[in-house]
Amino acid sequence: MEPRISLVTLGVSDLVVSREFYRRLGWEPVLDVEETVFFQLGPMVLSLWSRRSLAEDAGMVDRGGWGGFALAHNVGSAAEVDAVIAEATAAGATITRPPGPTTWGGYTGIFCDPDGHPWEVAHNPGFTLGEDGSLTIPV
Helix, strand or coil: CCCCCEEEEEEEECCCHHHHHHCCCCCCCCEEEHHHHHEEECCEEEEEHHHHHHHHHHHCCCCCCCCCCCEECCCCCCHHHHHHHHHHHCCCCCEEEEEEEECCEEEEEEEEECCHHHHHHHHCCCCEEEECEECCCCC
């Protein structure tokens, strides 16, 4: 299997609320069909779908709570981390970790969307961030 992710689907409790939250972040849906909203994020897609439907489709039992993962939005500087966290706050996000320096030499903050999906906004000076937002880890 080729190592890549092309689409991430977030299970949401209220599609209207979640769609509007991401729109307030400046993201416009490219497709909104059959109770699913799709956002083009550079080379990949983020979709929003009913949490109940997603669990049923995946053959899973939804036990609620945190799913054990976090999404990340990497930026080119600490100032950009601060700016994105401010945008997320204005859009109605819950800030679970205010921006600040890390033990590994970077600078991050974390916000959660209306369903509690955590987004880390990170500046890692050791990673290469392309103009298109692609992230490369030097080896």
